[in-house]
Amino acid sequence: MQTVQRRASTEAGDVMTTPKMPDTVLVGSLVYAVTCDEDSWARAVADSAENKGGYGLTNNRRGMIALNPDQPESIRRLTLWHEVLHALCEGAMGSPDWLNLGEEDSDREERVIRMFEAPTLNVIRDNPTLLAYLTAGD
Numbered sequence: 001m002q003t004v005q006r007r008a009s010t011e012a013g014d015v016m017t018t019p020k021m022p023d024t025v026l027v028g029s030l031v032y033a034v035t036c037d038e039d040s041w042a043r044a045v046a047d048s049a050e051n052k053g054g055y056g057l058t059n060n061r062r063g064m065i066a067l068n069p070d071q072p073e074s075i076r077r078l079t080l081w082h083e084v085l086h087a088l089c090e091g092a093m094g095s096p097d098w099l100n101l102g103e104e105d106s107d108r109e110e111r112v113i114r115m116f117e118a119p120t121l122n123v124i125r126d127n128p129t130l131l132a133y134l135t136a137g138d
Contacts, residue, residue: 019132021076025065025084026126028092028119032058032084036067036076055079058086077134084123084130085116092119 025032035041044057044066056067056079065083067076089095096115101108124131 018073019129019136021080021133022127022129025087025123025130027084027087027123030060030063030087030091032063032065032087032091034065034067034080036069038069040064040066041068056083058083058090060087060090077136080130081134085120088116088119088123092122 021036022034025034035044044059044064047059047062048057054068055071055075056065058065065080065087067079067083071079093115101111
């Protein structure tokens with residue numbers, strides 16, 4: 001992984017270390033490799049059937065999350081979480097039926113929240129380095 005830890009100064013002059021992007025993320029029982037370099041990104045885009053990932057792509061068959069290296073760190077964090085949620089939907093939740101969620105908006109909202117509540121909490125619990133990276137300041 002090419003991403004390195006950076007050092008930043010606080011207002012008080014203290015030096016703090018920005019957490020490194022994790023090399024892997026555990027989603028359910030599946031381990032996804034996380035890449036963020038030009039070669040991996042080019043391969044991921046070439047392999048993508050949808051070929052629509054401007055920020056990131058998740059390949060569930062290969063257990064890989066590829067991030068476009070040409071974006072600021074703050075966007076990269078959000079993109080990584082976005083791709084983890086894609087992995088969660090396919091790998092841990094069995095690709096939910098988004099078309100039959102209920103008749104009322106409130107029913108659909110509650111159903112989506114219930115589908116995500118336990119799996120997302122497990123991802124956070126299982127990946128402390130991911131959590132540290134996602135919540136770090138710029």
